[in-house]
Amino acid sequence: MESRAYFCLILHAHLPFVRHPEQDECLEERWLFEAINESYLPLLQVLENLVEEGVDFRLTLSLSPTLMAMLVDPLLQERFIRYLDRLIELAEKEILRNRHHQELLPLSSLYHEKFLTNKRLFQQRYERNLLSAFSHFQTLGKLEIITCPATHGYLPLLKMNPSSVRAQIAVALDYYQKVFGQTSRGIWLPECGYYPGLDQLLRSFGLRFFFLDTHGLAYAHPRPKYLVYAPVYCPSGVAAFGRDQRSARQVWSAQEGYPADPDYREFYRDVGHDLDYEYIRPYLHQNLRVDTGIKYYRITGSGRHKDFYHPPKALARAREHARDCFRSHESYSLFLSRQMDRPPLFVAPYDAELFGHWWYEGPDWLNFLIREIAASGGSLRMITPSEYLERFPINQVVQPAASSWGWKGYNEMWLNSTNKWIYPPLFKAAQLMEFLAARFAGSNAEVRRALNQASRELLLAQGSDWAFIIHNKTCVQYAIRRTIAHLEQFNRICHQVLAGSIDTDWLESIERADNLFPDISFEVYQMDESEN
Amino acid sequence: MHASHATANSQNSYPAKERADLSTEWISPLLLLLEVDPRHLYACWEVWPEDLAAIGAQKKDIFQNSQLTLRIIEGEEDNGRQQFGSYFDLPVEGWKNDWYIEVPRSDRLYFAELGLKSLASGEFYVIKRSNVVKTPKNTISSPQCQEKWMKVLGEYETVSLISSEELLAQRPSSKYPISQEMVEEYYRHLLSQHQPKKAAEITRLEGAPAGQYEAAQGKESREPEGLIPTEAAFSEAREQEGLSAPEWSSLASLSSLSSSSFGSSFVASDNLPSSLSSLELGDFFGSPISILSSAALSSYSRGDIRHSEKAASSRLEASFQYDLDLVIYGRTQPGVAIYIGEDAVPVHPDGSFSWRLNLGRQGKHWICLRAQLPQGGEVREFIPIWFQKIRTSGD
Structure with missing residues (x-):
């Protein structure tokens, strides 16, 4: 019908x-962990x-x-388990702390159960993938x-x-x-x-x-x-x-x-911000108050007063x-x-x-x-x-x-006064990439490897997120740093390739960090006739 | 015509160290143009000392007595060809800088030239020409445009264009019935040409308020005297004219594609361009229905539309509006020119043609369709008449 x-x-x-x-713990990696825990698994x-x-x-x-590259990355999968373990530990502490609190105890237990379920799903049911x-x-x-x-x-x-x-x-x-x-x-x-x-x-x-x-x-x-x-x-x-x-x-x-x-x-009331600093400190990021995902209040209204959340x-x-x-x-x-x-x-x-x-x-x-x-x-x-x-x-x-x-x-x-500076260097980098893709087509393995990494760096610099974050004034310094770091790495690789002197140790270090798209080929930047 | 303003110098936008690291002097001079929105462009440029020295040596006379200028050239696309015409100049400063530029029109091509304009002669020496950009379109297209439909199956090689005629053939006939009023009006037109007296006898309803028409056809007539229920008269006229079934069926080639619109809850969100805050859904389905920013009733009104209080009391059906689109299609021999009113209708190589009209108001629409044979040959004319009226349940 x-x-x-x-x-x-x-x-x-x-x-x-x-x-x-390169870091044992990274604040921005929590974006991924929170998304897995709160969105993808549910x-x-x-x-x-x-x-x-x-x-x-x-x-x-x-x-x-x-996102796909991160979801299949063993390092991030391992770190997600660590993130969950700490949340489970915090939820256990919360159950203890709230054991006499009629409204909060069920909520603490709810989070505890949810984190345990997510860990079981992630590890056993989906085998981390x-x-x-x-x-x-x-x-x-x-x-x-x-x-x-x-x-x-x-x-x-x-x-x-x-x-x-x-x-x-x-x-x-x-x-x-x-x-x-x-x-x-x-x-x-x-x-x-x-x-x-x-x-x-x-x-x-x-x-x-x-x-x-x-x-x-x-x-x-x-x-x-x-x-x-x-x-x-x-x-x-x-x-x-x-x-x-x-x-x-x-x-x-x-x-x-x-x-x-x-x-x-209520999204904006989190125990990471609400609870005593010494109590919550082990679950923060390098002593910085952050969201933990445990939130006890409902939106209630536009004022500051918030009622307890009632699932x-x-x-x-x-x-x-x-x-x-x-x-x-x-x-x-x-x-x-x-x-x-x-x-x-x-x-x-x-x-x-x-x-x-x-x-x-x-x-x-x-x-x-x-x-x-x-x-x-x-x-x-x-x-x-x-x-x-x-x-x-x-x-x-x-x-x-x-x-x-x-x-x-x-x-x-x-493209506004906060992020417009991104575009001239992106434009230049892309032009340089086109030039190198034509010049070094069919080169030896070392040059290919370097230019493949240059392609990854250029792609990473082009992500719309950086301009968006800079405009939204959320994690501005991180977004600026990422844009500049990828462009700098790109420029450095290109200069090394042009100079015929590739620093393979350094190249390997950035390959380890920016390891997405393992099969990328820089020839993808070769222009066809209609583009010239 | 335009206004422009300098923005904060880009040198303040990111740290000096990183800027130096990012500079790739091998692309110089640089002039980049980007679209911001339908009426604004962003231009950034860099000219390095080596380039300046070269220009100074080459064009000494201009270089010493000139203004750095950004020339913005406007153009259009015509059958795939870019044609540029008018321009305006903006005096600018700095060999490495960026500006936002307000341009006169959306949906137009633009490119920029960075150059030196002689203060003495006005001569313009181009240092660098930018890429071409096109400002986004921000208006709803005219309704009087030929409609094309396409069928895409499997791989792209099976893409095929189909005409409105073929599309209409797929519609259930009961869904878009030919109205009795159309038929009656058509015969009235024929009669007015061939039997004026008879036509006058059955004239009715011209200028009568909506609603009286139905009453006129009902058992309890509320029509003014002299207006005659017409079915019998039409039957008689048909017999006298000797009109045959094929001519009746010829009307079936006129098909209404769209009729009425309800609704109020088409609501803009923050992301929509401001020009869309007044987007009218009815522009697509018939008469305008405003996009609202709340659940309020539509603020729309149009002189020839009657609002139903009953409808307005409903949450969803806040107002009642209607409109009509009409597709005229047919087939002729290649080489025959087809006109609808003053508009030339494109005829496909196989002789088929179709044309869409928006009939935005109620009342009678005369549509003159002409076919001109090649080399100034015979002209055939067909004038279908479309009659729109309002009928509301309260009348």
Whole structure:
């Protein structure tokens, strides 16, 4: 039976490459550990339960190559276990400390149980390899995993070097193939950053679809007949799926979004900041107060006063919000389906780390939403982009407009007074890489090895995260340091190659640190005739 | 026409040591242009002392009495060809600097030239030309544009363009019925041409408020006197005109693709460009529906749209609006020129053509479709008439 409407839910999972073997403990590596502990493992648990109970669903997951590289890295896997062990120890201490506290004791126990479960899942169930775990659901046909450019480079601001854009895509696809043993049919463009002409490049790699923010289709030419409620084909034949603003607002909006509900857990109250310094110090980062993940309060309201978190209440809210989400889409689909020659499609992309990390109840909401949809009898059905295109291969041809899902909708988030200095050196480095790729093609193994590492350094410098962090003023010094370090290392390698004097000891040390994409080949930067 | 402003010197943006390390002097001079948003570009440049010395030696007269200038040249793309025309100059400072530039238009090509402009003669000596960029489009495209659909199956080699006609053929016929009003209006037009008296006899409803039309057709007529329920009259007219079934069916080639819109809950979020704060969903599905920043009712209004209070009381169905798009398609011999109104309709090599029109207002629409045979041959004209009206449950 044909469904009345389709729901395409995309989770974009990405973290910059934060691996620091040179330090025993690194603050930024906690980004990865928190994401595994609070988002990826809970998400896998949701998927497992759904499959076990025979609930039909379809999800799309974009995994950035930098995240993939970290998830299979033995050093980071080992460090994650250490991170979990310390959390388990802290939770045990909290149970003891709160043994007479009626409200806090159940919460301490809850965290303790959760950390133990996560450790068991990570070590025993998934044997430390979360990519295999996700891949399993792709094999079952429940999950479509797609890639995104190698280091999450923001392509609209890299396009002055076409070889950089090409390398970001080529390296990502090669890595995906290596990890999953198949090709990625679609791609997540970092920050939904698109410019006309990019789709032609995507087509040259055999990619079939990508995602845009609403105005990328609203301003398309000619005017898309169904706005974002059906994908369009670019003139190249690559499909563009537009984000549905209704779906976005329900989850993203800080004011109206579900995660802002007073019953949900308060992200900004953590025992790492709340408890006595001497007590909590062993669980901090080098004596620096940080989030531990143990949080006892609910959002309550906008004031400073916070009530204790009450998990059953929060769970009930997640169920209500899932039902509301389902019903609002179902009801809107009734209107839309009268205007269209096919069932409308709702495209709802979110950052995967929102679920569980930022929005603690996010995985529960997702679980309830999927079950609501599955039980709807077809009034709303989940679908992946590939399935949709198989079912509806005829779509309107339009030229989407340049756009992003960042602040103000274009490039300003990544190009403003705080981070503009990144682009001239990135441009120069890319030009130098193109020059070296042509000059040293077919060189000996030592030169190849050096230039392969130069390619990794350039890719790492191009990650959109650094410009984003600098603008957001969160970990500014780290982002500046990373940008400069990768460019310096890149320059040093290039100068050594040009001088014919490669410092192999030093090269080996940076190979150990920046060890992603082991099979990269610098020839990916060779320009073809059209790019010259 | 434009305004520009210098930004904080980039030399203050990151530590001097690292800057020195990052400098690769081998690319000099450098002039880089990037799009910030539909109306702003970012330009950065570097000219090193060696380049300055070379310019000084080569163009001594200009170098000594000139202003460092950024020239911004605007262009358009026409059938894949880039054509540049107008420009404006910005006096700038510093051999290593960056500026934000406000440009006059979105969806246009731009490139920059960094050069020395002679204060005496105005002569412009180009030091470096930038890459070409295109400012993002920030408007909704015109609705009167030919619609193309594509089928992509399997590998890309099976990509094929299909016409609106083929697409429409796939639609369930019951979903987009040809309205009785259309048929009636069509016959009225024929009658006005061939039997003016008869046409006058069955004239009705022109200028009558919406709602009275239904009443006129109902059992309890509330129509002003003189307006006659028409089915019998039309039947008679059809018989007199000898109109046959094929002509009836010719109307079926006029298909409405879109009709009405409900809704208020299309809401902008922070990431959307400000120009989208007034994006109207109805521009895609029919009449405008504003994107709102809250769950409030749509603030949209348009003179010829009647708001239903009943609808406004509903959370979702905050307002009722409607509109129509029309696709006219057909087939002819290659070489025949097709016009709709004043617009030339592209004819595909196989003779097929299609054209989409947006009929934004209610009332009667006369659409003149002309076919001109090659070498100034015969002109055939077809004038379908589209009649739109409002019908609300309260009327």
